[in-house]
Amino acid sequence: MLNVKNKQLKQFYDGVYRKGEKRHYTKLLFKKGMALPIDEQVVLQAVTWKGKTVLDVGCGTGLMCKLAVEAGAKHVTGIDFSPTAIAAAKAIRKHSNLEFKTAHLFAQKGHYDIVMALGTLEHIDEPLKALRRMKNLLAPGGTIVITSPNWTNPRGYILQTMRFLFAAPITLADLHYLSPIEFEGWARKLSMRLTWNTFDHDWSQGEKLLQDFSRRIPNVMRDIGQPVTDKQVKDFLLWLRGHLLPLCRKEKWNGAVGLYIFNKRQ
16 A cells, blocks of 8 residues: 555545445444444544534545534534545435535635544545644634544554565555554644544454454455465464453553544643
């Protein structure tokens, strides 16, 4: 993915939205018995939405936009570069305080109390430039809310080893592999106050990791021309279950997804 640009992902995402997100994305995004993906659950509780104007960058089919309105947001604008996603959002997320547009972040105007980008920044060519644009779109006292896959955990260490040593395509569309280290550096450059945490530890080092790896590892090894047998994968997962899972700790930095909240310094 090193030479891929954001605009080249448009065809990929158009295909995802034509197929349907629930059919494309792994069911591991949903906890058993949970009606919403984990990201949306966490973000919904992370900030106060009541009376706020909101911009959702890379809104997809608009689920978080609708949740923000239902939580009391005054007006929510969702933008995405995929017309297929925006068409779906307009068809299924209807509310008088909702607006969806096929648009690019850098063409967006106005000011918002909250600018959010959920699982989007890692797909943008220049993440810091995008964050700087989001900062410029903030109203006084405004907040940027970001979620992004986090790689400072056992899942990340295993997959990043495969990426660096074997040029393995460990994800389908990520252009960047981010962690709290990058976000803390960007906060300093932006002169913004950052609070962060990570979540979904079950995916980074628990049972969900084992379920994910049972599918992902054979695919990755096949793609680098080193196919593995079912027994090899099974033995690896048995080792992980016996050695990694008993050591599972919910440290601040080692969940599978990072939540980053930027505020302007007073």
